[in-house]
Amino acid sequence: MRTEEVQEIAMLMIANGGDARSQSMEAIRFAKQGDFDLAQQKFALAKESILTAHQLQTKLLVGEAQGKSSELSLLMIHAQDHLMNAMTVNDMAKEIVDLYQLIKPVHREI
Structure with a gap:
């Protein structure tokens, strides 16, 4: 895989993460x-971004498995870090929102 293509993928992973x-x-x-409805809408958007970043990561992994490995760069390490961090924060945020649902009444417009 060309260095420029790998760099572009890394930047997209960083942005989506x-x-x-x-x-x-x-x-x-x-x-x-x-406002739990809006919270769920934000989770839906987060899921889309994580999916996009994960698909980009998979593209690189498949390329490497096919013998088209690319040079490891600090940018790619940073991109992987962003994706892992996004996934961890998303998992923890879901737990926190669940806890708020236990202690707060549902927001309703009057």
């Missing part, structure tokens, strides 16, 4: 306010 992490954190903020 960052988006997913931000959406997950926003889900917590909405849950804290009692």
Whole structure:
């Protein structure tokens, strides 16, 4: 795989990982306010970004399995870190939102 292509994939993984992490954190903020519908909408957006980043990662892994390995770079390590962090934050955010649902009433418009 060309270096430029790997760099582009890494940047897209970073962007999508960052988006997913931000959406997950926003889900917590909405849950804290009692707006669980918006929290779930944020989780749906986070899921899309994680899926996109994971698909990009899989493309690299498949290429490597086919003998098309690329040089390991700090940028790719950073991209992998972003994806793993996004997935961890998303998992923890879901647990936190569940806890808020136990202690806060559902937000309803009057």
